[in-house]
Structures are given as C-alpha cells and as structure tokens.
Amino acid sequence: MAERVDAVLREGKAPGFHGLVVMRGGEVVLERYGAGVDHRLGDSLGHVEFDWDTLHDVRSISKSVVALLYGIALGEGLVPDPDAGLVEQFTQYPDLVADRERAHLTIEHALTMTLGLDWNEDAPYTSTANSEIAMEFAPDRYRYVLERPIVEEAGKRWIYCGGATALIGGIIARGTGRPLEEYAATALFEPLGITGFQWSKGSDGLAMAAAGVRLRPVDLAAVGQLVLDGGRGIVPAEWIEEMLRPRVTIQDGFEYGYQWYVDTGERHSVQGIGNGGQRLLVAPGEELVVAVTAGEYDQETGSSAAVLDAVLND
Known part of the structure; x- marks a missing residue:
C-alpha cells in the first residue's frame, strides 16, 4: 500500500493532495502529507505545508x-x-x-x-x-x-x-440548548480525544452545519473509526446502524443513508464526501478507515481518487 501511494505522489498523479491517514484494525498504518494552496471556505490560506497537526476543511463531511x-x-x-x-x-x-x-x-x-x-x-x-x-x-x-x-x-x-x-x-x-459546535465538542470530539477542531460560522454567528468543520486528517480518521466500531458508547449503536442503512438510491450501487453515502457494490463501504477532494471511507469488512484531504475545491477531484485507488487496490 505505502509503495503504491508513494508512487502516485512521486509521479504527480495527485497534484492537489494534502493529507492521508489510513487505519486498519484500529491502528494508524499509513500517514502522508503534502503541500499546496489551501482555503477555509473560500478564503485563501496561501501555501500550506501540511503535517499531522494541520487542521483542514472537511467541507461536506461535516454533514456526516x-x-x-x-x-x-x-x-x-x-x-x-x-x-x-x-x-x-x-x-x-x-x-x-x-x-x-x-x-x-x-x-x-x-x-x-x-x-x-x-x-x-x-x-x-x-x-x-x-x-x-x-x-x-x-x-x-x-x-x-x-x-x-x-x-x-x-x-x-x-x-x-x-x-x-x-x-x-x-x-x-435547539434541543440541546447549546450552539452546535459546543455540543459537538463535549458530546463527540472530546470523548474521541479531539480538542483542536474548528467549526466555521456564518455571518449570523451560527455554525455552518453543512460544510464548516475543520479537523486534522488523523482526527477525521478517528471519526471514521468510531463509526466502524459501532459508536463505542459515544454514539448509540442502534443509531449507527440506522444512519448507515441505505434509504434512497443516488445511482446504481450508490445510495444514501442519514447524511452518509453507502456503496452497496462488491466492496461495501460507507463514506463522507466533501468538496475539493475530502473523503472519509469506512470499509467494515476490511476493518479499514481512510481519510483523505485535498485542495481541488470546485474542481474534479482526481487527487483524492488517485490516492484512494492506491490504498484500496490491494
């Protein structure tokens, strides 16, 4: 796996690549980071050298x-x-x-x-x-x-x-009586050991639920591992099951649950997907979690696809 990923990066097949974390069996087995121009919801952050501690927009994975x-x-x-x-x-x-x-x-x-x-x-x-x-x-x-x-x-x-x-x-x-980002901090992120997240807000001061979360790739992978583990008591196991049940067809073999994509093809997985090449893939049958960040906002996301292919094509 590492050799294939390194070849993709070395050969320039993923020019918008920013970060990759792969977990198997609950352990991080591969990390890679890149560099490039990045944005926070459209605001340029300039050229960024990414490492394990760099926050990144996960865009619409926020929905998941x-x-x-x-x-x-x-x-x-x-x-x-x-x-x-x-x-x-x-x-x-x-x-x-x-x-x-x-x-x-x-x-x-x-x-x-x-x-x-x-x-x-x-x-x-x-x-x-x-x-x-x-x-x-x-x-x-x-x-x-x-x-x-x-x-x-x-x-x-x-x-x-x-x-x-x-x-x-x-x-x-409304139900919790707390801003969304504050509830997220204590109910989800802190139990996972995630303390350095950000949640961008709109001009009204409300967290942008659809696209505003910023996480380190390793923390994004931790969210995926939580899902793979059935919630670990942080999220009710019955909700994980309901959330990931295919409910509406997007296209043949690719469906939608509750704010998660469900690939019902031969290689079953559930995914969070965000603009620019942000991907969180959870493959239960393989005990595999893959988190990818990239900077191809409003573009075809070839970089994340190339990296994912290198990870998955055993």
Whole structure:
C-alpha cells in the first residue's frame, strides 16, 4: 500500500493532495502529507505545508458529523425521532408551521435529502446561484430553506441539499440548548480525544452545519473509526446502524443513508464526501478507515481518487 501511494505522489498523479491517514484494525498504518494552496471556505490560506497537526476543511463531511451529533442527542432524548414533523420544530415561523403543504415534511426527509424542495448546488460554492451560498447570505438560514418552493413529493428523490443539514443542525442546537459546535465538542470530539477542531460560522454567528468543520486528517480518521466500531458508547449503536442503512438510491450501487453515502457494490463501504477532494471511507469488512484531504475545491477531484485507488487496490 505505502509503495503504491508513494508512487502516485512521486509521479504527480495527485497534484492537489494534502493529507492521508489510513487505519486498519484500529491502528494508524499509513500517514502522508503534502503541500499546496489551501482555503477555509473560500478564503485563501496561501501555501500550506501540511503535517499531522494541520487542521483542514472537511467541507461536506461535516454533514456526516452532524448525523452523528443528531444520533447522540436522540439517544439523550433531546431531539425528536426522525419521523417527527420537520417544520413544527421551528415554531418561530408560525406561518410556515400552519402551511398544510409543508406539514408532511419530516426530519427524516432532511436526513435523507429528500425534501422535495427547490434546491440547486450545481453552481460553484462562490456564487449565490448555489442554493447553499444563497442560504448563507439570507437574513435567516432556516426560513430560507423551509420556505423554498415545493417541486415534488418528499421522500421520492435525493437532491443534494446543504439546507437540509442546516435544519438538522438547528434542531440539535435547539434541543440541546447549546450552539452546535459546543455540543459537538463535549458530546463527540472530546470523548474521541479531539480538542483542536474548528467549526466555521456564518455571518449570523451560527455554525455552518453543512460544510464548516475543520479537523486534522488523523482526527477525521478517528471519526471514521468510531463509526466502524459501532459508536463505542459515544454514539448509540442502534443509531449507527440506522444512519448507515441505505434509504434512497443516488445511482446504481450508490445510495444514501442519514447524511452518509453507502456503496452497496462488491466492496461495501460507507463514506463522507466533501468538496475539493475530502473523503472519509469506512470499509467494515476490511476493518479499514481512510481519510483523505485535498485542495481541488470546485474542481474534479482526481487527487483524492488517485490516492484512494492506491490504498484500496490491494
């Protein structure tokens, strides 16, 4: 494995590569770090020499972290079950709560990104043509998502939606009575020995649930190991099982659970995936966790794919 990874890096096949941590059987078996221009949610950090202690945006792997936090809060009785009504959790919007056309929406629809609302993240994440960026510029992120036009029946089709994760983050914050990042620190990260994380915030001061987490690659791998280990009492085991159950098809052999991707092909895995080449892959049958960070934001993510192929092609 190490020889294949080193060959990929030496031959320039992963020019945007920033970091790699591989764990097998609960132990770190390979680490590699690179260098290059990096960004924090679009703000340039200049040229960075990465090492084991360098924080990195994990972008939309943040969504998978939020799913873990929801499961912890659910186990503590602080948030409703997934089949509870979604809009009714946001009592600050009585007009939306009273809207019968939205009454059928559930928290599960948000967890599976099947809200059936008008949402498009195909535009670059530097433009308000992208619905997630428009949400960040809106006066109220939760209202912005909840009042999107209904375009189809909920629960039928997966549409990538950072707004869905924002709503889940809001439900967690309300249920726990704490900002999302503070609850994450004590409920998830500190029990894993992770103390140096960051969670970027929007202009409203709220943690950006869909994309704001910054972790060291070794800590990202630790999150994956937690999932592989069935939660270890930090996250309820029954929630890990529910979270990773395929619920909606994205394409043949590739499905979605609760904020996690599920590869149901011959080599089963579950994954968190983030813009720019951020990947967290957990392969239960192989006792394998792979965390990759890269800097190919809003680009084709060839670097992380090349590194992952080198790790997986035994």
